Amino acid sequence: MTKDNNVTMKTPIQALEDRRHQHGSRVAMVQPLGGGQVREYTWEQVADEAYRMASFLKEQGVQVGDRVALVSKNCAEWIIADLAIWIAGGVSVPLYPTLVADSVKLILEHSESKLLFVGKLDDWDIMKAGVPGDVKQIAFSLAPDEVRGQAPQWGDIISQHPPLAEAARPGPEDLATIIYTSGTTGVPKGVMHQYQSLSAVGDKVIKVYDLEPDDRMISYLPLSHVAERAAVEMAMLYTGNKVFFAESLDTFGEDIKRAKPTLFFAVPRIWSKFYQKASEAVPPKKLNTLLKIPLLNRVIKKKVLGAMGLDECRVALSGAAPLSTEIISWFNKLGLEILEVYGMTENFGWSHTTEQGDQRIGWVGTPNDGVECRIGEAGEVEVRSVGNMSGYYKQQDLTAEVLSEDGWLKTGDVGEIDDRGRLRITGRIKEIFKTEKGKYVAPAPIENRLASQPGVELACVIGANMSQPIALLNLTPEEQEKLSKGAAKDNFTKALNDLLERVNGQLDPHERLSCLVVCKTPWTVENGLITPTLKLKRNEIEKHYAADLPEWGASRGVIWEH
8 A cells, every 4th residue: 555656855965955045044943951041043053063063074084974973862963963974974873872881882883983972961971981992972062071071072163164065965875874773672783774765754754744844843752763863853854843852851841831842742651641640630530521511621621731731732643652542532532633653763764644534543544655565474564665774784684584675674563454554553573472371462552551550650561371461560750759658559559450450351351461560670771671762671571570470470469579
């Protein structure tokens, strides 16, 4: 099923030039500087700094095809540096800002990166030992003091270098970026994307959501992740809309209210947090009652959405994992339709989108422009897309396993297609397990239902070769704090028992959970139990709790780990 294969070939470099000429004096990005201060960048300033930094990169010996890495939390200089690398003819290699030293070392050495931009980071100390001695560092304005004291600084470079006279002019099949996957099942893979992937997605994303230069977005999910790269960076370059950056997790509530995004993309964990906090303020039953009162209906909707900073949002998107039906329905009552989308690093996030008015809850929509989709062996979803990667860097054998010669990408997801071409993801091939009864269970949809419960941060359903599956739970920091201060554990246990009963009532007999286990150890990137994109590392979680699984598997109800 294909909508259209017509591709307009305009590289991000050319898109930047268009923005500069068409919208030079308009504000492109708003960067918080701390203490309530912000810096606004016009398109003219973005282009000027990108060309000046490209001049410095050429001075450092960057040749066409050389890899240049970036590690930073989201900020304006991240995007400008990405552009500078391309203008200089280089290939950008983004690193997650939460990686540990071993992962940093692996990626920098595997990619053969010659330079590393270092920016805004929470814990440089856990990363810095991974930077090889021959990789030269460049400090963003918000880089750690240690880096700024030793490496050339952004501001100095910009003031001391003239703009590069002529930008690189890459072709459609030239390599633009290598994006390393977050590695839920092992060593990260370097996904190679050519300029045609970026160009096609940048051009087409405008049409899907009718983007306009007056639209606003907030950038807070890692720019090193393909979703933010496509939905924020490419959309901004090809549309000219304004992007606000979040300063930190602590200030996110204020950051989003300042941005008042008209288009907002979030992973289910974020939507779940919105829902949980709003439900604590106005329980769903009370909200339903208030919404039935005509005079209060519009006021309540605006107030609840306004508290989230979403009262001017016209396009709300969710991706990376399924979002629970309960949360989608709740937002629908407030007049905000959350559209589920589907994509992956290997196709630059460009696969399926739910169009407004065509929502089927639990389904991720129809193929995007330039995308074909089919169901292959064992129910695996396969896509052929203008955004598909050219392969895994230095891993031809692995590339051949997932990418056919005629361009079909095996996604690793199991799914089905309805009569209108909409896709539903029912699980991951590597995640689906078989109980001792020989029945298959897809854990993700069950975990989704569990994670919508206030107080629950993450859920991991386990059950391979067990009589019935069980679920391990991690609580939110807020809930943990309440319990540590003597909040009634009995009340929360009752809420979890009710949750167990409610969720089991929605499942087939072989899928029903025998127990919920509240784990005392938080699952973090640092302890290796989740990825930098907050996905579960199932194998690691199962190994971590292996000694307790037999006892828990024989239990019923709610168990608190001792």
